Amino acid sequence: MPARPHAPALMAAAGLAAALVVAPLTAAAAAPTDRAAAPAAAPAAALADPDIDVAKVRAHLDRLSAIAAANGGNRATGRSGYQASVDYVKATLDAAGYTTQVQSFSTSSGTSYNVVATLAGTDPSRVVMAGAHLDSVSAGPGINDNGSGTAGVLETAVQYAASGQRPRNTLRFGFWGAEEQGLLGSKAYVASLSAAEKAKIALYLNIDMIGSPNPGYFVYDDNAAGNAVRDEITAWYTAKGIPSEYIDVQGRSDHAAFRAAGLPTAGIFSGAETLKTTAQAQKWGGTAGRAFDPCYHRSCDTLANLDTTSLDRGADLVGAIVTRYAAKDYGTTIPPTVGNLLQNAGFESGATVWTGTAGPITNSASRPARTGSWKLWLGGNGSAGTETVNQTVTVPSTATAAALTFWLRTDTAETGTTVYDTMRAQVVDGSTVTTLGTFSNVAPNATYTQKSFSLLPWKGRAVTIRFTATEDSSAQTSFVVDDTAVTVG
Incomplete structure (x- = not known):
């Protein structure tokens, strides 16, 4: 698989118009990849x-x-x-x-x-x-x-x-x-x-x-x-x-x-x-x-x-x-997705609201988004490094149900059953980092599948949702995340 295109050095809020997500409609024009x-x-x-x-x-x-x-x-x-x-x-x-x-x-x-x-x-x-x-x-x-x-x-x-x-x-x-x-x-x-x-x-x-x-x-x-x-x-x-x-x-x-x-x-x-x-x-x-x-x-x-x-x-x-x-100037804050505590949950406004490593939030055509044009593409560089993308939410103290969900597809140029590259979904609560799930180059899945993890242990707390990918210096592994959500009941 080709390595992910290099990204700009700074994470910036995207000023690009997103494609209308209405099947079977088609977008007017592709947004620039850079x-x-x-x-x-x-x-x-x-x-x-x-x-x-x-x-x-x-x-x-x-x-x-x-x-x-x-x-x-x-x-x-x-x-x-x-x-x-x-x-x-x-x-x-x-x-x-x-x-x-x-x-x-x-x-x-x-x-x-x-x-x-x-x-x-x-x-x-x-x-x-x-x-x-x-x-x-x-x-x-x-x-x-x-x-x-x-x-x-x-x-x-x-x-x-x-x-x-x-x-x-x-x-x-x-x-x-x-x-x-x-x-x-x-x-x-x-x-x-x-x-x-x-x-x-x-x-x-x-x-x-x-x-x-x-x-x-x-x-x-x-x-x-x-x-x-x-x-x-x-x-x-x-x-x-x-x-x-x-x-x-x-x-x-x-x-x-x-x-x-x-x-x-x-x-x-x-x-x-x-x-x-x-x-x-x-x-x-x-x-x-x-x-x-x-x-x-x-x-x-x-x-x-x-x-x-x-x-x-x-x-x-x-x-x-x-x-x-x-x-009307609504300000720079992206409104929360309806029924979703995360903002810009599908990444269609680029890197707005999300923080961390510059570049992984992209509309590059080299890896498809699940919906729309933008997604979070971690890894795929074919070189040693770590990338993280974060957003902070508050889980209501009254929640009787709370979950982090996202869609993930993985492809890799690695072979065999040795874990070389990983992506972790994590919750950061003060100085405590809890890994909810770990995904690797072993048994990749090039079809988007939904992942779900309970957030009830953090109800009543402001916590950071973090996606972290680490690659070694050998072949690339791409972890592509889209349509994230933190939902409560």
Whole structure:
């Protein structure tokens, strides 16, 4: 086996955008293998809140309406109108300069698709998302539900790209399939992400109906993790002189899968089949005792079923929140992986948070990562030396279960049954070092296998998780670690 490429002399936080881990999607481009050659760009200054052109939002809706008219009057999952909608959205995002991918998944109506568009930020550890469902019900063209949300998000994406702004945080837009069949597209997307990729999502903003003809101005209030965004949305409405109301949408839209994963979510909504009250009509106008959208899930959900003022306000709010959070400085700390005490647990943010020997955390193509592009590659130098990589965690005193898990593959140029090279998983508690497991050049396994060790003896203590590899001066042995976790129960 070839020796591992030499690494830079200093361990640095990587400033590289990680590949999107969504099977069967493919990464836009391979990251450079020499991390020292890729200095991080300085974040650009935040833009002022944009004015999203409602005429251009309406133009997207005109196109979706024409697609429905040409395909049996709807854009439902499994129908030709949905495929044409996917093609239109993808082509629009491609033309705007996004890295655009289509994710397929199965439904009772056949294969459906999500469209996911990404604009890499200068901070690869954070992702800000906005999304809307792209499908309609089979009964009608779905212009308010949810052509309005789709068009608002799509035009925001187009206008942001045209501004020339490079976001501080990676910016991602999702257009979900099969929402009307049970939120299937957004569920498939979230399920396809590794724990490390989920942890990067700092915000998911959901836009489901913003052009109701008898509109209200509702703000999602069903996820405490998103309260800061919720409050910023209400402050935006207040600054515009627009009354708003909180609403718990009971998991009825595509933020639900993100919320279930423990991620911050927020959203806006202009109302559906519920009747507008007298008090709501007094503050918002419109007709009391009439549904916010009398054509909800009906054939009359056409271009005539829109309030242009509500559509304009909704699109402008999407543009404002996306622009602000794309530029938001979350600091240099990587958020902990959801359900995992380790930070940057899959190494997709390079060496950030981890300490120790420079170089073993790498995206070199010479050894594959289990997921994503980055991994911890210890050894593989074919020369005498020791390498260590560490991270400190605190095991809660209330834990009834606690474990260190990681995935390991080993290959070697050594022969025979003599141990020459080793890798140890260790816990460092003050001056005491405990070896949980030792792996060597003997009986290597070039397929990733998961290892697990109890950490209950250290509950209530701050300890350092350490991976240590020692090679002799003969042939190389490579120990490649990925997708680490410290989980507690």
